[in-house]
Amino acid sequence: MNLLPTIVVALRALLRNKMRSFLTALGVIIGVGAVVAMTSIAAGAQARIEQTFQQMGSNMLVVRAGSSRTRGVHGGAGSRASLTWSDLAAIREQAPSVLYAAPLLSNRAQVMAEGNNWNTTIQGTTAEYFTIANWSIGEGSFFSEGDDSQAQKVAVLGKTVADNLFGPFSDPVGQMIRIDHVPFEVIGVAGSKGQTGHGRDQDDLVFVPARTFRMRLQGGLGQYLDGSVFVSAVSQEATSMAEREISALLRERHRVRPGMDDEFTVRNLSDIADARQQGAQTMSLLLAGIALVSLVVGGIGIMNIMLVSVTERTREIGLRMAVGARPRNIMAQFLTESVALSLVGGLLGVLAGIGAASWLVGRFGWPMLVQPHMVLLAVAFSAAVGIGFGLYPAFKASRLDPITALRYE
Amino acid sequence: MSDSGHNAQLFSESSKDSLIVAASLHRVYDAGEVQVHALRGASLKVNKGECVAIMGSSGSGKSTLMNILGCLDKPTSGSYRLCGEDVASLGRDRLADVRNQTIGFVFQSFNLLARTSAQENVELPLYYAGASGRERRSKAAEALERVGLSDRSHHHPSQLSGGQQQRVAIARALVTSPKVILADEPTGNLDSKTSVEVMDLLAELVDGGMTVVLVTHEPDIAAQAQRVIEMRDGEIVSDVRNGQVGAES
Numbered sequence: 001m002n003l004l005p006t007i008v009v010a011l012r013a014l015l016r017n018k019m020r021s022f023l024t025a026l027g028v029i030i031g032v033g034a035v036v037a038m039t040s041i042a043a044g045a046q047a048r049i050e051q052t053f054q055q056m057g058s059n060m061l062v063v064r065a066g067s068s069r070t071r072g073v074h075g076g077a078g079s080r081a082s083l084t085w086s087d088l089a090a091i092r093e094q095a096p097s098v099l100y101a102a103p104l105l106s107n108r109a110q111v112m113a114e115g116n117n118w119n120t121t122i123q124g125t126t127a128e129y130f131t132i133a134n135w136s137i138g139e140g141s142f143f144s145e146g147d148d149s150q151a152q153k154v155a156v157l158g159k160t161v162a163d164n165l166f167g168p169f170s171d172p173v174g175q176m177i178r179i180d181h182v183p184f185e186v187i188g189v190a191g192s193k194g195q196t197g198h199g200r201d202q203d204d205l206v207f208v209p210a211r212t213f214r215m216r217l218q219g220g221l222g223q224y225l226d227g228s229v230f231v232s233a234v235s236q237e238a239t240s241m242a243e244r245e246i247s248a249l250l251r252e253r254h255r256v257r258p259g260m261d262d263e264f265t266v267r268n269l270s271d272i273a274d275a276r277q278q279g280a281q282t283m284s285l286l287l288a289g290i291a292l293v294s295l296v297v298g299g300i301g302i303m304n305i306m307l308v309s310v311t312e313r314t315r316e317i318g319l320r321m322a323v324g325a326r327p328r329n330i331m332a333q334f335l336t337e338s339v340a341l342s343l344v345g346g347l348l349g350v351l352a353g354i355g356a357a358s359w360l361v362g363r364f365g366w367p368m369l370v371q372p373h374m375v376l377l378a379v380a381f382s383a384a385v386g387i388g389f390g391l392y393p394a395f396k397a398s399r400l401d402p403i404t405a406l407r408y409e
Numbered sequence: 410m411s412d413s414g415h416n417a418q419l420f421s422e423s424s425k426d427s428l429i430v431a432a433s434l435h436r437v438y439d440a441g442e443v444q445v446h447a448l449r450g451a452s453l454k455v456n457k458g459e460c461v462a463i464m465g466s467s468g469s470g471k472s473t474l475m476n477i478l479g480c481l482d483k484p485t486s487g488s489y490r491l492c493g494e495d496v497a498s499l500g501r502d503r504l505a506d507v508r509n510q511t512i513g514f515v516f517q518s519f520n521l522l523a524r525t526s527a528q529e530n531v532e533l534p535l536y537y538a539g540a541s542g543r544e545r546r547s548k549a550a551e552a553l554e555r556v557g558l559s560d561r562s563h564h565h566p567s568q569l570s571g572g573q574q575q576r577v578a579i580a581r582a583l584v585t586s587p588k589v590i591l592a593d594e595p596t597g598n599l600d601s602k603t604s605v606e607v608m609d610l611l612a613e614l615v616d617g618g619m620t621v622v623l624v625t626h627e628p629d630i631a632a633q634a635q636r637v638i639e640m641r642d643g644e645i646v647s648d649v650r651n652g653q654v655g656a657e658s
Contacts, residue, residue, distance in 0.1 A: 005536060016524065319520045322481055323534040323581065324509020326502045402508075403481040406520070 010336040013309075024305040025345030027298025028385065032349025032378045034291035037357040039374040042284025044367030049280055053273035059099070059236050060132055061243055062267045063091070063229040063250070082263040083225040087253060091231060095249055097242035099234045102129035103210050105227035107217055111206060113165040113177040120161050121205040122179055124213025124227075130190075132232040140173035140188030148209035153216065155184040158203040159192040177206075182216045184208060243268050288374075292381070298345070299385035306338050306393035317397050318405025327398035334397050338390025339383055346382030350375050428589055428620050429455040429478060434487035436473050436643075447473040448484065449643035455589070455622060460615040462634035463624045470643035471624045475593045478622065479514045480507050492588060509537050513582025515592035515623075519574045521566040527553060527577045528562040534585045552580040556610060572603030579610060590614060592623040596630060608633060 014021040065083045085103075092101040105124035110117055129135075130142045143154050157165070157172060166172040172186045193202040214221050233242035243266050250256075254263050310317070317330055354370055361368045436448040448470045455461055465471045476482035477489060480496055489496045492511060499507065508514070521530045531549040540548070553562050556576040566574050575595060582590055592611065596604035608630055615621050615635075623634070631637045632651065639647040 005542075315520070316522060319522070320533070320537070321505065322479070322508060322514055322516075322520070324505050324537040324585070326505040326537070328502075329505075329537055401482075403476050406481065406516075 006332055006336050007340070009333060010340050013337055014340060020305065021341060024301055025341050025348065027301040028295065028342045028345030028382050029298075029349040029352055031291060031295030031298045032346045032382050033352035033356060034294055035288055035378040035381075036350050036353025036370070036375055037360070038287035038291050039284055040354065040357040040368045040370045041360060042280060042287060043369035043371050043374075044361070046277060046280040046284070047369050048367045049273070049276045053269065053276075059233040059239055060269045061231040061233065061239060061246065062269070063231060063246060064265050064267070065225075065228075065263070082254065083229065084223050085225050086223075087250060088225060088229050090249055090253060091229060091246055095242060095245040097233050097238040097245055098231050100128040100132050100232040102126045102132055102230050103225055103227055104129060104230050105210060105213050105218065105225075107213075109180050109217065111161065111165065111177055111179050113172075113175060116165045118161055118164045120158075122213065122217060123205055123207050124210040124217070125207060125230075126210050128232075129207075129230055132230045135193070136191035138189040138191040139171060140186070142188055142190075143207070143209050148211050151211040151215050152209060153182065153184045153212055154187045154209065155179070156188040156190055156207040157186055158190055158205040158207075160201055160203040161206055162186075162189045179206065179208070180217055239268050295378075295381060295385055298382075299342070299389040302338050302341055302386060303389035303393060305341075306334060306390055307396070309337070310334060310393045310397040314400065314405045314408035317400050318402050318408065321400070321402040322406060330400075331394045331398040334394035335387065335390050338394070339386035342382045342386030342390075343379070346379040349382065350379060353378075426456045427454050428457050428492060429453070429622070430490040431474075431478065432488045434474065434477060434484040434489065436470070436477065436482070437485045446643055448477070448487075450487070451640070451643065451645050452487075453638060453645060453648070455620060457588075457620055458615075458618050459636060460611075460621045460634045461623070461636045461638060462631035463622065463638045463640060464626060464628070464631050465640035466626065468642075469640040471640050472593055473643075474640070475591055475622070475624050479512055479591045479593075480504050481514070505537070509534055510585055511588050513579075513585070513587040513590045515575070515578050515582050515590065515595045517594040517597040519566070519571075519578045519598070521574055521577060521581075523567065524565055526563050526565055527558060527569065527580075530566070530577055531581045531584050534581060538585055548584055549580075552584040553577070555583065556580045570603065571599050572606045575599060575603075575607050576610060579607070583614075589620040589622065592621065594624050594626070596625065596627070604630070 063083065088101055088103055091098055102125050107122045107124075108119065109122045110119050111122075126148050127142055127145050130137075135142075137156075138159065140156075142156055143152065146152075147154050155177060157177075162172050165177065166175065172189060175186045177184050177186055190203070190207070195201055208217070211221075218226065231242060231246065233239040246266050247262065250264050251262065256262060320330060320333075357368050357370070431454070432452045433450040434448050434452070435446070435450055438445040438447055451470065451474055453461075463471045463474065473482065477484050478491075480491070480499075483497070491507065494507075496504070496507070521527075522533070528546075528549050531552050532545040535545040535548055550559065550562065553559050556579055558573060558576055558580065561569060561573060561577075566577070569577065575598075579590075579592075579595075582592075590611070595611070596607055599607060604627075611621055611623065612633060621634075623630075625631055634651065636648070636650050638645055639649075
């Protein structure tokens, strides 16, 4: 028996009861639509989280000095200046999983230029930091290692600072600014990073070389590193390894005995990213699971209608058997019908799902990412639903006795 | 004549020309508490090219016999050989093939598929015979021409008169070139005028060498057959060749 006429017969039977076929398929349409919409939106959310962390700098670790404890009162992290400049050098040279390490010293100061002034954060760091934290250059250039070692008075402005001091359309590169009355030459403007998830403006800052910062703004080249160390691991997978290496290294250098508190903290941003990622993934699995349940419910709807259809067409089945249909012909006919029903429902569901997802995106500004493998999976699952739930009615039809079926009223 | 003697006579003859050889067929229906004996040992033999009419009042078991001969039903006991093959030994698939290839069944209520054209109704058996699309179309057109309905091939059953519907059903029975046509009260739902059309068509088939067994309760229709079998209470009470005097019982 050939397939094409079977399909034609099945489709014709379905079209004979258009409304009923549509309502039956609706269960699958909603199920598949929900799967596609949910996974698209969840994938979009996941991509956004990933993007946020990428912006912050992937593979990034932050080492801060430990807390002070004076007569039982704990200060905040970094309140005890226990990190030294030689610790930074050791991290850079002795931890194998560390690719880059840079200091980040921070101060608030008034910045003046051309009669404008602006209060902002001054960050003293080295050239490696721009790579670690994923900064891009907007205009001019970043400062170099040489600028740092020679304590050059050069500055890279964040976009917000540049706009406020020089106006949005001028080119500040080559201009002079004063930070706490010390003159600096602007050699670059950093590319905009925008706001953080919490609404903090990441572009409201000025970068100067760390050595310049210490000599001109902090007052002297002390032994202690009064800030944090930003570290970039060799890869995202190596961040945890790098974290352990740094801890061990610093404990050894600071002679922390086993069982005693660290004098520093190491924060692993990629762990946080992973946790968020995991959360989004769990959410998306949960939603897809609920959607799959609705697909199963849709399948039961198909089974119900197929059973009704078999009962209704008992005489037709009897006639077909009387003119020579084998049981498997009858089985194939009804199975084709239920698969056609669920497959068409599945395809309409994909359209409905994409439509619903893009409507939500337009309405609430959620990101969306249609995942082809989820679409395929949903359609395949709907076909499986058609087979699974069509099997029993089709089998029932094929086992009918010809004369009983013909006499059925 | 005793039952066993009748059987012995049936099987002693050479069955070279015998298409249908049925011996002491019993059919018992379970109707809840009681058992209904629809057939109580019916035996008959039909030769190739014969036209046999089965008569009897309603409930005499003639339709049950017909369904068993048409392989739509199975006897509770007794043997049935069709073209020398023991039907009881056949599986579901082989039985389907027998219904498809060897038998053409014509029902009282036509049993055409609704909302399906005459052409497609006639094509149906060929579809299960595995014929190609082209073969189906040409053979179905040929069968429709044979019953004089070429011009109605695209009409649906609801657009055809009762007589025309029955002729489409006969075309469907003919289309696989079966060895025997079994017609269960083919004129039962028709008025006398259209009955004549259908009977003329069946007579034509007999003239062309087709074996036809038909059930009827109208004597004038039975009179057109070469042989008339009468049934009562599940038994064959007479088997007469037309023009022959006397009845065996």
